[in-house]
Amino acid sequence: MEIIAYGVLADERLLLERAFDGRHTVRCLDLVLNRDTVPTAAGYEVVCSSVNDVLDSDVLRALAGGGTRMIAQRATGYNNIDLPEAEALGLSVARVSSYSxxxxxxxxxxxxxxxxxxxxxxxxxxxxxxxxxxxxxxxxxxxxxxxxxxxxxxxxxxxxxxxxxxxxxxxxxxxxxxxxxxxxxxxxxxxxxxxxxxxxxxxxxxxxxxxxxxxxxxxxxxxxxxxxxxxxxxxxxxxxxxxxxxxxxxxxxxxxxxxxxxxxxxxxxxxxxxxxxxxxxxxxxxxxxxxSSHQAYFTHDAVSQIVETTARNVEDYVAGRTSDNTLTSPSAPA
Missing domain, CATH: 3.40.50.720 (NAD(P)-binding Rossmann-like Domain)
Structure with a gap:
């Protein structure tokens, strides 16, 4: 499976690629996901979002229309995601409920x-x-x-x-x-x-x-x-x-x-x-x-835990499993 990840920082990229190595291919972008950039997600079943991405109803509808079925948020907070709209569209959403x-x-x-x-x-x-x-x-x-x-x-x-x-x-x-x-x-x-x-x-x-x-x-x-x-x-x-x-x-x-x-x-x-x-x-x-620019979480320990949990969330989605990280859980992929 090909995954597209948004808001990926230079120091985060290698950790994210390693987390999916041998299982899935991840395309890392430094773009913020919003209404202007959402066309880049077309054809990707899994979108890996960051805390500053804007996943409102318009973006979520565009994602669903482009074939996205799962959103893996690389953060604990999810106030940037319209969860009721995601659920209505049949999108699976997971977050990182905890890290260091x-x-x-x-x-x-x-x-x-x-x-x-x-x-x-x-x-x-x-x-x-x-x-x-x-x-x-x-x-x-x-x-x-x-x-x-x-x-x-x-x-x-x-x-x-x-x-x-x-x-x-x-x-x-x-x-x-x-x-x-x-x-x-x-x-x-x-x-x-x-x-x-x-x-x-x-x-x-x-x-x-x-x-x-x-x-x-x-x-x-x-x-x-x-x-x-x-x-x-x-x-x-x-x-x-x-x-x-x-x-x-x-x-x-x-x-x-x-x-x-x-x-x-x-x-x-x-x-x-x-x-x-x-x-x-x-x-x-x-x-x-x-x-400072939202760097409190930015240690090797915490970022490693975040990307490893994100990878597990994707594997749970593929296997049809849920966990404490699951926010919305429509049907698993066919």
Whole structure:
């Protein structure tokens, strides 16, 4: 079987080809799958999608019309896929329900530490032989309060690191995680977590109930000197409200690995183009904002697990099996 894969990064390509080696042929493209590029999928029974592909109803109908029967998403999140439409069209959809939680948790801490200790600003200065310490003062995390919004596998890994720093732990989730409780975490309501935390890290899926969970009201409840980290999904934060909060001189620092309108921007070189997203451009002007391009997951360990699970999902589809990764499961191929 021939498989077409979209949004494949250079460092990911060899791992993806090896995962299917000897079983299927995979064509790797660096294109984002959307309404403009969907004709390239014609004739491919299996489409391997990435997190920034746009699989809305129009794209899904075009895929089904071109012979696609299975979509293998190389990500945990699937908010970019219109699942009801996929099911109505008889498309099988699977995702990667889990991979190394340490990749994202450790990167969230890398952002938190870099923001707190002004590492990027310090490096820029020393490269110009400016060794002054003015404006570089940070704070000890020890003894301060970490608020973790979402305490699943990634959130609990973040919490273990926070406990190692000797921080007071607050959590908010639909269900309490026994591992976090054993570390001394106290589960509180969202408003209290926002109000009492010195460091807030977001580890929630993007759902209708979590969309813009950090909005203007939430930001107003936070301490003026809080550090806010988001390695979850860009849509968890109302970016316009965040800009207005930063313009008001509030928040000690912000670390963002995701952005709500990142599709078509992240993973690409836009350095020679005019940035038409005014909100993203404005965020980049704040010296206390550190923005990376959705790389928290990007370790050899995590990407290897992602592509291996994706390959298993395709094999399950071929064999007519389902698993915990299955999102929609029409009939198997003839």
């Amino acid at each position: 939680p340490y990749s994202v948790a450790e990167f969230a801490w890398a952002l938190a530490l870099a923001v707190n200790r002004r590492v990027v600003r310090a490096v820029h200065r020393t490269r110009e032989f400016d060794f002054r310490l003015n404006g570089l003062m940070g704070r000890d995390f020890h003894g301060r309060t970490a608020g973790v919004l979402g305490t699943g596998r990634i959130g609990s890994a973040f919490t273990r690191i926070a406990a190692g720093f000797g921080m007071r732990l607050l959590g908010c989730d639909l269900a309490e995680n026994p591992e976090c409780l054993a570390l001394g975490m106290k589960y509180v309501g969202r408003d209290r977590l926002f109000a009492e935390s010195d460091l807030i890290s977001l580890h929630l899926p993007l759902l209708p109930d979590t969309h813009h969970i950090v909005d203007a009201t939430a930001l107003a409840r936070m301490k003026d000197d809080v550090i806010l980290i988001n390695t979850g999904r860009g849509g968890l934060i109302d970016a316009h409200a965040l800009v207005e909060t930063l313009r008001a001189g509030r928040l000690d620092g912000v670390g963002l690995d995701v952005y709500e309108e990142e599709a078509g921007v992240f993973f690409f070189d836009r350095s020679l183009e005019v940035m038409t997203d005014d909100t993203l451009a404005r965020l980049m002007t704040f010296g206390n904002v550190l923005l």
